[in-house]
Amino acid sequence: MQKTIWVAILLSLSSLGWADINTAQQNLAKNYPNLEINNIASTEMRGIYSAELDGQVVYLNEDAQHLIAGNMLRLSDQKSLTQELIVKKNTIDWKKLPLKNAIKSVRGNGKRQLAIFSDPNCPYCKQLEVELKKLNDVTIYTFILPLKSQSVAASKQVYCEQDPAYAWQQLIEKGIEPKTKKSCTNPVNANLALAKELGIAGTPAIIFSNGYRVLGAYPANEMEAIWRELGL
Incomplete structure (x- = not known):
């Protein structure tokens, strides 16, 4: 029973994450239909999503009313999460x-x-x-x-x-x-x-x-x- 409850909670949290991303996508499509922003994904910063605009990594929140272009840095180890995204986006096998x-x-x-x-x-x-x-x-x-x-x-x-x-x-x-x-x-x-x-x-x-x-x-x-x- 406990295992079933935990699975349900995890699935619920996962669906909430997707709902937030979907909300951002819907807000973009509704308010800025001519703006081509692709590959929206969650980040380590709660409520902030990464995306691509003209080949550049940008960040936005759920209401999609503001964009941030710059370097997202994780303070604990000074790692550039933006650079990690850039490398991943531009990597082949x-x-x-x-x-x-x-x-x-x-x-x-x-x-x-x-x-x-x-x-x-x-x-x-x-x-x-x-x-x-x-x-x-x-x-x-x-x-x-x-x-x-x-x-x-x-x-x-x-x-x-x-x-x-x-x-x-x-x-x-x-x-x-x-x-x-x-x-x-x-x-x-x-x-x-x-x-x-x-x-x-x-x-x-x-x-x-x-x-x-x-x-x-x-x-x-x-x-x-x-x-x-x-x-x-």
């Missing part, structure tokens, strides 16, 4: 990346790992390559992603070279296209499909070995900082 389709480059002991999605004619991708050169003890998997039409032919040709890693460096750093004009099996179309599946619509994209994903030409010191923060 690293184990599902088909690394065989990437060009592999190892520096030092290669202990740390990065996956890069890059277009040879993307100026920010070229900038990122300069920063990647500054990293030590890293294995870099480059998925060539020719989003620009003029990049497709050269990207496919890289895989036909005897040393694809060298051919890629010549292409991305110096704009030198592979000299051997022959056809071969290549993963370019598979890379394009993978990017679409992962929601990668621009280059460069960086994926850390825990699956955390960022976009842009991050400086080497910022990538080092992310490694430290994520404990990688």
